[in-house]
Amino acid sequence: MGSAMAKVFADGGHDVRLWGTWLDDPMLEPCERGDEHPRLKLKLGKLSFYRAARLADALAGAELVVSAVSSDGVVPVWTKAASLVPDVPVLSPTKGFLVARSGKMARVDQTVAEVAGRHVHYVHASGPAKAIEIARNVPTLMTFAGAAASVCAKAMAAPHIHISTTADIAGAEVCSALKNAYATGLGIWDGLLGADSHNARAAWFTQAIDEMSRVVVAAGGHIETAYGGAGVGDLHVTAAAGRNRLFGEHIGRGKPAKAVAEELAAIGQLTEGYPAIKSAWQYTRELGVERLPLLKALYEIVWENKPVDETVKKVVLTV
Amino acid sequence: MGSAMAKVFADGGHDVRLWGTWLDDPMLEPCERGDEHPRLKLKLGKLSFYRAARLADALAGAELVVSAVSSDGVVPVWTKAASLVPDVPVLSPTKGFLVARSGKMARVDQTVAEVAGRHVHYVHASGPAKAIEIARNVPTLMTFAGAAASVCAKAMAAPHIHISTTADIAGAEVCSALKNAYATGLGIWDGLLGADSHNARAAWFTQAIDEMSRVVVAAGGHIETAYGGAGVGDLHVTAAAGRNRLFGEHIGRGKPAKAVAEELAAIGQLTEGYPAIKSAWQYTRELGVERLPLLKALYEIVWENKPVDETVKKVVLTV
Numbered sequence: 001m002g003s004a005m006a007k008v009f010a011d012g013g014h015d016v017r018l019w020g021t022w023l024d025d026p027m028l029e030p031c032e033r034g035d036e037h038p039r040l041k042l043k044l045g046k047l048s049f050y051r052a053a054r055l056a057d058a059l060a061g062a063e064l065v066v067s068a069v070s071s072d073g074v075v076p077v078w079t080k081a082a083s084l085v086p087d088v089p090v091l092s093p094t095k096g097f098l099v100a101r102s103g104k105m106a107r108v109d110q111t112v113a114e115v116a117g118r119h120v121h122y123v124h125a126s127g128p129a130k131a132i133e134i135a136r137n138v139p140t141l142m143t144f145a146g147a148a149a150s151v152c153a154k155a156m157a158a159p160h161i162h163i164s165t166t167a168d169i170a171g172a173e174v175c176s177a178l179k180n181a182y183a184t185g186l187g188i189w190d191g192l193l194g195a196d197s198h199n200a201r202a203a204w205f206t207q208a209i210d211e212m213s214r215v216v217v218a219a220g221g222h223i224e225t226a227y228g229g230a231g232v233g234d235l236h237v238t239a240a241a242g243r244n245r246l247f248g249e250h251i252g253r254g255k256p257a258k259a260v261a262e263e264l265a266a267i268g269q270l271t272e273g274y275p276a277i278k279s280a281w282q283y284t285r286e287l288g289v290e291r292l293p294l295l296k297a298l299y300e301i302v303w304e305n306k307p308v309d310e311t312v313k314k315v316v317l318t319v
Numbered sequence: 320m321g322s323a324m325a326k327v328f329a330d331g332g333h334d335v336r337l338w339g340t341w342l343d344d345p346m347l348e349p350c351e352r353g354d355e356h357p358r359l360k361l362k363l364g365k366l367s368f369y370r371a372a373r374l375a376d377a378l379a380g381a382e383l384v385v386s387a388v389s390s391d392g393v394v395p396v397w398t399k400a401a402s403l404v405p406d407v408p409v410l411s412p413t414k415g416f417l418v419a420r421s422g423k424m425a426r427v428d429q430t431v432a433e434v435a436g437r438h439v440h441y442v443h444a445s446g447p448a449k450a451i452e453i454a455r456n457v458p459t460l461m462t463f464a465g466a467a468a469s470v471c472a473k474a475m476a477a478p479h480i481h482i483s484t485t486a487d488i489a490g491a492e493v494c495s496a497l498k499n500a501y502a503t504g505l506g507i508w509d510g511l512l513g514a515d516s517h518n519a520r521a522a523w524f525t526q527a528i529d530e531m532s533r534v535v536v537a538a539g540g541h542i543e544t545a546y547g548g549a550g551v552g553d554l555h556v557t558a559a560a561g562r563n564r565l566f567g568e569h570i571g572r573g574k575p576a577k578a579v580a581e582e583l584a585a586i587g588q589l590t591e592g593y594p595a596i597k598s599a600w601q602y603t604r605e606l607g608v609e610r611l612p613l614l615k616a617l618y619e620i621v622w623e624n625k626p627v628d629e630t631v632k633k634v635v636l637t638v
Contacts, residue, residue, distance in 0.1 A: 199449055233525035
C-alpha cells in the first residue's frame with residue numbers, strides 16, 4: 001500500500017522518497033533499476049528510493065510522511081524514526097490493534113504517540129481501497145481520519161481518487177482493524193456451503209456492520225463512521241477479494257486455522273485476519289463491549305478450534 | 320419467492336395453499352404432479368395447489384396470506400383478491416414503487432390499501448434472501464416490517480431463517496425498491512472495468528447505502544433500516560448475484576439499456592432493475608430528495624442513453 005500511495009503522490013507532482021526496511025529490499029531493487037514493482041506489476045514513476053539504512057535522509061525536510069508499515073512494524077520502525085520525523089502530518093494506512101506499554105490493546109495512532117513520546121499529527125487512511133487498484137487508477141474512495149485529514153487529502157489528490165475526511169480517528173481505526181476479522185467470516189461461508197450461500201454471506205455482512213458500529217461507539221467514535229467508507233465500504237472490498245476471505249474459505253472447509261495460516265504464509269500469503277481476530281477479541285474484551293457473537297464465533301473457531309459449522313450457523317441465526 | 324416461502328411454511332407444519340395466476344400454470348403443473356418446482360429445482364413438499372380461477376377457494380378461511388406477486392401484478396391481482404382476503408396479516412415480498420390513482424408514485428402497501436379500499440394488515444418481507452437459497456435451507460436473515468410483523472415472523476419460523484422485525488414499513492419498502500436500481504450500478508463496474516474494479520464497486524456500494532438512507536428518511540422511515548438487513552444486507556445479496564447485476568454488466572460494456580433488457584427478457588431473464596430505476600427516480604423527484612447523484616446517473620444512463628463511462632466515473636469521484 002505504501003508503494004501504491006507513493007505512486008499517486010508522485011503522479012500528483014510531489015517529490016517522493018520511498019523508504020523501505022531491509023525486508024523491502026527485493027521490492028526496491030527492481031524499482032531502482034526502473035523496472036516494474038514486483039507486487040503492483042507496474043512502474044512507480046518518478047520517485048527516489050531509500051534503503052533501510054538511509055531513514056534519516058529519507059525523512060529530512062519532509063512536508064508529509066506516509067507511514068505504511070504493517071502493524072507488526074509500527075513499534076520497531078517508529079522506535080527508529082520518531083526522532084527523525086519532522087513535525088508534519090503523518091498519513092498511515094496501518095491497521096490493527098497493538099499492545100501498549102500498559103499491556104493493554106491500543107489503536108495504532110495511540111501506539112505511535114506512545115513510541116514517539118510526543119504528539120504526532122497522525123491521520124489514518126482507510127479504504128475501500130485495494131493497493132493494486134489505486135496504483136492502476138481504478139476509481140477509488142478513501143476516508144482520511146484525524147485533525148490533519150484535509151491537509152493529507154489535498155496532498156494526495158488524484159483524478160481517480162475521492163477522499164472524504166473525518167475527525168473520527170477512533171472510529172475509522174476500529175473499522176480498519178475489525179474488517180479483516182469479519183472478512184474472514186465471509187470466506188468461511190464460501191468454504192462451508194460453496195458459492196450458493198449468498199443469503200448467509202449477506203446475513204453475516206449485515207451483522208458484522210452492526211457489531212462494528214457498536215465497537216466504534218464503545219471506542220469513542222461516531223456510529224456514522226461504520227456506515228461509511230471505513231466500515232461498510234472497506235468490509236465490502238475486503239470480503240470480495242483478498243487473503244482474509246481465502247483464509248476463511250479454507251477454514252470453512254474444515255481445516256484448522258493455524259495450519260491454514262502456516263500454509264498460506266509458506267506461499268507468501270500472510271493473512272492479517274488470523275492475528276486480527278485475536279487482537280480484536282482482546283481489544284473488545286478490555287473495552288467491555290457486549291453482544292459481539294460473530295467476533296466471538298470467529299475467535300472460538302480460529303483460536304480455540306471450535307467446530308466451524310455449528311458455530312457460525314448458530315450465530316447467524318440467533319443474532 | 321412465493322413458492323420458496325410456501326415451502327418454508329409447509330415445512331413448518333402449516334396447511335399451505337399455493338395459488339398462481341394463469342401465468343404460473345407452467346410452474347404449478349409439475350408441482351401438482353409431485354415433480355420438482357421448475358425454478359427452485361426441488362419438490363415443494365406437502366401443500367395444495369390452486370390454479371388462477373380458484374382464488375376464492377384458496378383464500379377462504381386463511382389465517383395468513385402471503386402476497387408474492389410481482390410489482391406489475393399488484394393492482395390486477397389485488398383488484399380480484401381484495402374482497403376475498405380475510406382480515407388477517409398479509410405478508411408480502413413485493414418490491415417497487417407503483418403509480419397511485421393520484422398519478423403519483425406510492426409504496427406497495429399504500430397501493431394495496433388503495434385497491435382494497437380498506438385497511439390491510441400489510442407486512443413487508445425484505446431480505447437479504449434469494450428465494451432459491453431460502454428453499455434450500457441456506458442460513459438466511461429476513462426483515463419483516465409492519466404492525467403485524469411479529470405474528471408473521473412467528474408463523475414463518477424455520478431452523479435456517481432468522482427474522483428480525485420492525486414497525487418501519489416505509490423504510491423497509493424504500494430499501495427493497497431501491498436495491499435493484501443500485502445493484503444495476505454495481506454490475507456496470509464489472510462491465511466497464513472487468514473483475515479488478517473492487518475499489519469502484521465498494522465506493523458505489525458505500526454511496527448507494529448513503530443515498531438509500533436519505534430516501535428512507537425523506538419517506539418517513541428510520542435511518543437504521545437502511546443500515547440493517549433491508550438495506551445493507553439486501554443490497555449485498557442483490558449485487559453479488561442476480562439479474563440486475565447482469566443487466567448492469569451488459570450496460571457497462573456499452574450496450575444501450577433498452578436493448579439489454581429486451582435481450583434478457585427474450586431468454587426469460589426479466590430485469591427488475593430496468594423499470595426500478597425509472598420508478599425510483601420518479602418517486603424521489605416527487606418526494607423532493609436532493610443529492611442522489613448515483614440514482615441520477617443510473618437514470619441518465621439507462622433511460623436517457625448518456626455515455627456510461629464518464630457518467631458513473633464522475634459520480635463516484637465527486638460524491
